[in-house]
Amino acid sequence: MKSIFKKSFIAASLTVAFVSSSVFAEGEDAASKLDLKDVGYAMGASLAAYVDSTLKQQQDFGTDIKKEDLVKGLQDALDGKSKMTEEDANKLLAEFSTELQQKATEKAAKEAQETIEKGTAYRDTFAAESNVVKSDTGLLYLIESEGEGTAPTATDTVSVHYRGMLIDGTEFDSSYSRNEPATFRLDQVIPGWTEGLQKIKPGGKIKLVIPPELGYGDQGMATIPANSTLVFEVELLSVNPAPEATQTPTE
Numbered sequence: 001m002k003s004i005f006k007k008s009f010i011a012a013s014l015t016v017a018f019v020s021s022s023v024f025a026e027g028e029d030a031a032s033k034l035d036l037k038d039v040g041y042a043m044g045a046s047l048a049a050y051v052d053s054t055l056k057q058q059q060d061f062g063t064d065i066k067k068e069d070l071v072k073g074l075q076d077a078l079d080g081k082s083k084m085t086e087e088d089a090n091k092l093l094a095e096f097s098t099e100l101q102q103k104a105t106e107k108a109a110k111e112a113q114e115t116i117e118k119g120t121a122y123r124d125t126f127a128a129e130s131n132v133v134k135s136d137t138g139l140l141y142l143i144e145s146e147g148e149g150t151a152p153t154a155t156d157t158v159s160v161h162y163r164g165m166l167i168d169g170t171e172f173d174s175s176y177s178r179n180e181p182a183t184f185r186l187d188q189v190i191p192g193w194t195e196g197l198q199k200i201k202p203g204g205k206i207k208l209v210i211p212p213e214l215g216y217g218d219q220g221m222a223t224i225p226a227n228s229t230l231v232f233e234v235e236l237l238s239v240n241p242a243p244e245a246t247q248t249p250t251e
Contacts, residue, residue: 051070052067055067055070058100060107061100061103061104061107062103063100063103108226111225112218112225112226112227115225115226115227115228116212116227118167118229119167119211119212119227119228119229120229122167122209122229123138123140123209123211123229126140126209127140129142131143135195137191137195137214138211138213138214139192139195139196139208139209139210139211139214140208140209140210140211141196141199141206141207141208141209142206142207143199143200143204143205143206144204144205144206144207145200145203145204145205146200146201146204147200147201147202147203147204147205147236148201148202148203149201149202149203149239150201150202150239150241151198151199151200151201151239152186152197152198152236152239152241153186153198153241153242154186154187154194154198155185155186155187155242156185156186156239156240156241156242157183157184157185157186157239157240157242158183158184158185158186158197158236158237158238158239158240159181159182159183159236159237159238159239159240160175160181160182160183160197160234160235160236160237161175161176161181161182161234161235161237162174162175162176162182162232162233162234162235163175163176163232163233164230164231164232165230165231165232165233166224166225166228166229166230166231167228167229167231172223172224173223181237185242186198190210190214190215190216191213191214191215192208192210192211192214192215192230192232193208193210193232193234195214196208196210196232196234197234197236200236201236201239202236202237202238202239203236203237204235204236205233205234205235205236206233206234206236207231207232207233207234208230208231208232208233208234209229209230209231210229210230210231210232211229212226212227212228212229215228215229215230216228216230
């Protein structure tokens with residue numbers, strides 16, 4: 001987590017560079033159209049919005065920097081009356097950044113443990129429901145409809161409709177919402193899917209409850225927290241078997 005002041009300085013510098021390049025590129029006529037008082041105010045407003053957002057984020061870690069202190073430091077520096085040298089300010093901000101990073105790490109670890117515990121409890125409850133099967137890998141599934149024909153193998157390409165949710169019911173993905181089935185080779189998705197879809201046949205429906213190790217693990221994804229237990233409702237529409245390997249004739 002980098003210092004907000006360093007980020008803000010970069011943002012402000014980019015703003016100045018953009019305005020300056022526009023002026024020099026278009027000449028004096030372009031420069032005369034700009035009210036520099038408004039430009040300066042806009043830069044200050046933009047910087048303030050960024051800083052305010054950052055300060056609110058840091059409050060999640062129990063840090064409450066007063067805006068008046070920040071404004072005081074900014075004003076003093078602009079007036080050439082800063083109480084700190086640039087070296088001292090950078091050193092202090094580096095220490096603060098390290099402290100925030102430690103708090104962020106601790107918070108992430110706590111949230112990860114809570115996610116694991118909630119997921120375990122959810123899977124235990126689901127496993128106790130009627131007709132739910134738990135495989136040796138830890139995958140839980142409930143076949144709602146077996147379908148007809150031949151079940152896919154890991155190297156087959158399947159077409160499915162599905163809905164993916166977290167255990168609190170939050171939907172993070174859905175082919176139904178896109179009104180377009182998903183098509184993929186079964187061994188190119190998360191292990192829980194590769195295993196689970198082989199339990200049904202075309203036309204079949206299955207509910208999968210996937211532990212983290214068969215899903216996205218401790219990395220998670222943009223909309224999926226690390227160590228999440230995942231819930232999928234999947235409808236297998238069709239199976240396209242993998243082509244048979246070409247065999248070299250033997251003499």
